[in-house]
Amino acid sequence: MRLSRTSRRYAEALCGAAGGANRIDAVLADLSQIAALIRESSSRDLTHPMTLKLLRFLAEIIEAMTTSHDERRGILKVRLTSAFPMDAETVTAIAERIQRNRRKPVAVAVAVDPGLLGGFRFQIGDAVYDHSLRGALECLRENLIRA
Amino acid sequence: MALNLNPEEITALLKRRILEFERGARVTEAGTVFSVGDGIARASGLSRVMAGELVEFEGGLIGIALNLEEDNVGIAVFGDDSAIKEGHPVRRTGRIAEAPVGPALMGRIVDPLGRAVDSGPPIEAAERRKIEIKAPGIIERQNVTEPLQTGYKMVDVLTPIGRGQRELIIGDRKTGKTALAVDTIINQKGQDVACFYVAIGQRRSAVARVFETLRQHGAADHTTIVAATASDPAPMQFLAPYSGCAMGEYYRDSGRHALIVYDDLTKHTQAYRQLSLLLRRPPGREAFPGDIFYLHSRLLERAAKLNAEKGGGSLTALPLVETQANDIAAYIPTNSISITDGQIFLETNLFNSGQRPAMNPGISVSRVGGDAQIKAMKQTAGMLRLELAQYRELAAFAQFAADLDAATRHQIERGHRLMEVMKQSVHVPMPVAKQVAIIYAGINGYLDDVPVSEVQHFEARLLAFIDGNHAEFLRLFAEKQVMDDALKTLLADILRNFKKSRADHPAA
Numbered sequence: 001m002r003l004s005r006t007s008r009r010y011a012e013a014l015c016g017a018a019g020g021a022n023r024i025d026a027v028l029a030d031l032s033q034i035a036a037l038i039r040e041s042s043s044r045d046l047t048h049p050m051t052l053k054l055l056r057f058l059a060e061i062i063e064a065m066t067t068s069h070d071e072r073r074g075i076l077k078v079r080l081t082s083a084f085p086m087d088a089e090t091v092t093a094i095a096e097r098i099q100r101n102r103r104k105p106v107a108v109a110v111a112v113d114p115g116l117l118g119g120f121r122f123q124i125g126d127a128v129y130d131h132s133l134r135g136a137l138e139c140l141r142e143n144l145i146r147a
Numbered sequence: 148m149a150l151n152l153n154p155e156e157i158t159a160l161l162k163r164r165i166l167e168f169e170r171g172a173r174v175t176e177a178g179t180v181f182s183v184g185d186g187i188a189r190a191s192g193l194s195r196v197m198a199g200e201l202v203e204f205e206g207g208l209i210g211i212a213l214n215l216e217e218d219n220v221g222i223a224v225f226g227d228d229s230a231i232k233e234g235h236p237v238r239r240t241g242r243i244a245e246a247p248v249g250p251a252l253m254g255r256i257v258d259p260l261g262r263a264v265d266s267g268p269p270i271e272a273a274e275r276r277k278i279e280i281k282a283p284g285i286i287e288r289q290n291v292t293e294p295l296q297t298g299y300k301m302v303d304v305l306t307p308i309g310r311g312q313r314e315l316i317i318g319d320r321k322t323g324k325t326a327l328a329v330d331t332i333i334n335q336k337g338q339d340v341a342c343f344y345v346a347i348g349q350r351r352s353a354v355a356r357v358f359e360t361l362r363q364h365g366a367a368d369h370t371t372i373v374a375a376t377a378s379d380p381a382p383m384q385f386l387a388p389y390s391g392c393a394m395g396e397y398y399r400d401s402g403r404h405a406l407i408v409y410d411d412l413t414k415h416t417q418a419y420r421q422l423s424l425l426l427r428r429p430p431g432r433e434a435f436p437g438d439i440f441y442l443h444s445r446l447l448e449r450a451a452k453l454n455a456e457k458g459g460g461s462l463t464a465l466p467l468v469e470t471q472a473n474d475i476a477a478y479i480p481t482n483s484i485s486i487t488d489g490q491i492f493l494e495t496n497l498f499n500s501g502q503r504p505a506m507n508p509g510i511s512v513s514r515v516g517g518d519a520q521i522k523a524m525k526q527t528a529g530m531l532r533l534e535l536a537q538y539r540e541l542a543a544f545a546q547f548a549a550d551l552d553a554a555t556r557h558q559i560e561r562g563h564r565l566m567e568v569m570k571q572s573v574h575v576p577m578p579v580a581k582q583v584a585i586i587y588a589g590i591n592g593y594l595d596d597v598p599v600s601e602v603q604h605f606e607a608r609l610l611a612f613i614d615g616n617h618a619e620f621l622r623l624f625a626e627k628q629v630m631d632d633a634l635k636t637l638l639a640d641i642l643r644n645f646k647k648s649r650a651d652h653p654a655a
Contacts, residue, residue, distance in 0.1 A: 005217075005218060123177070125192075125194070126176045126177060126178060126192045126193060126194050126195065127174060127175070127176050127177075128174070128175050128176070128177045128236075128238075129172050129173075129174050130172060130173040130174070130175065131172050135173050136173075138173075139168075139173055140165065140168050143164065143168060144161065144164060144165075
């Protein structure tokens with residue numbers, strides 16, 4: 001998700017106001033509950049679209065705060081996408097491997113995309129590490145065209 | 148080479164490639180598209196993308212990163228942007244826009260990225276060059292010394308163009324700008340000058356016509372057409388001149404000569420204005436962005452004559468600019484005039500009154516001047532320029548005077564004939580020896596007793612007479628390139644013989 005400049009600014013302000021890493025952790029724990037609530041609630045429960053917009057904005061601020069707090073603590077955010085749902089062991093194995101490689105703690109967000117056909121892909125920042133079948137097929141295609 | 152392969156061989160080759168293919172992780176840098184429309188996509192991420200780097204969308208569509216902002220990148224898309232959706236990934240390629248260069252391009256029509264758009268096979272060039280590079284420095288250059296003959300008497304005499312010069316061709320629509328440029332390309336046949344015709348924002352039929360003209364006159368083989376037509380997206384039109392320039396620089400930098408025609412820069416500025424406004428760069432005068440001058444100055448500075456150490460190659464540029472109602476004081480025309488080394492100004496009323504090329508000799512200039520003429524032409528042209536200047540002055544004055552003295556009348560009469568000599572049909576460029584011959588005849592009074600309406604017939608028959616009976620003049624001229632006494636005597640003899648033989652009076 002792309003975070004707007006405004007939400008990042010609110011997030012910075014919140015971090016500043018909370019003061020101290022421990023207290024930010026506490027605030028974030030509260031906020032993530034709210035974020036989960038927002039995710040669960042559907043638009044049907046709300047009567048006015050404005051309310052929904054406000055809630056989405058709030059969710060964005062919480063995400064921005066998590067991101068900036070992770071960055072500050074040096075936690076790498078990894079987005080792991082696989083063709084099929086992965087079991088917890090595999091995810092941990094991948095996370096550990098990345099952690100060892102980068103010498104930084106990681107926070108993994110898991111997603112499933114059947115479009116990958118097989119294998120998995122993970123993204124750290126802007127860099128995409130593609131171990132998927134689809135990526136391999138694309139590589140092969142380029143290879144054949146270039147030859 | 149690929150043509151000799153049979154299907155079995157191709158299958159075997161593909162099989163081997165597939166078997167040899169090693170599956171490894173592919174590491175790319177990617178961003179996410181968050182808005183797209185009007186040929187411009189904006190993406191978040193891509194934090195390390197370079198300015199002008201090519202990026203790839205899903206499905207292989209290419210774009211160029213033009214705006215690098217704090218939290219997003221503005222990308223101009225080379226193609227139909229309807230396939231790009233919000234949330235799609237966009238990948239860095241790590242490449243700055245480049246084009247294929249070299250002899251493989253000769254005789255071809257390509258798009259600004261160097262992909263063939265004619266019916267021929269894909270371009271297989273040994274070398275690729277970056278499209279946007281810096282112009283040669285001061286030390287690497289030298290003065291323009293060799294002529295680049297356009298084949299038009301009027302241009303070669305009055306506003307001579309040298310190899311490495313930038314000469315602007317400016318005028319309203321339908322005044323013969325393209326014809327002048329195309330004829331210059333035709334006249335380079337056999338001169339070892341590689342030609343590039345960059346069509347920007349033109350109708351496809353117009354580009355096809357130019358190609359056909361070049362082909363008919365045997366000039367297609369030394370010419371590459373870089374086409375970004377009106378139906379191509381604005382980023383393509385924006386890139387076209389830089390791409391063509393990179394192709395021309397290949398010849399310049401290898402000690403050879405190249406000529407590039409930008410047809411036309413008005414459309415180029417419009418394409419760039421569209422891009423800039425869609426990228427939300429602040430508009431300035433006439434809604435053009437602030438760097439509109441730099442847009443053309445950095446392009447035209449790449450036309451140069453290199454010094455001997457660098458091989459002495461040259462790239463000559465003929466940019467075309469279209470004016471509205473002869474207004475050369477408008478924004479883009481004044482910019483272009485100030486960047487170039489002179490301009491050829493074509494006028495509608497001259498064109499309609501039958502003077503073709505419709506060049507206005509009064510305000511057309513070449514800042515390189517005589518340096519770009521061979522000695523013989525310089526000797527002849529000096530006299531002609533003087534005669535024409537006096538003629539113009541007297542002709543304006545004579546409009547108010549009823550009776551004139553004999554000397555004035557004589558001057559005006561000769562001026563009429565010289566202006567007649569300056570006329571020339573399209574697609575018949577004339578070699579310099581013949582130009583000198585007819586102009587010599589004009590300024591030395593050999594035309595004074597020929598009726599004005601007969602001057603063009605006289606010229607045609609004189610040149611045929613020289614071709615048929617006095618080829619030694621052409622040979623001697625090519626050898627000496629200077630109008631010394633021997634050559635002058637020979638030419639005078641030829642002219643006397645010709646008039647005596649009455650070859651100029653076919654009826655008699």
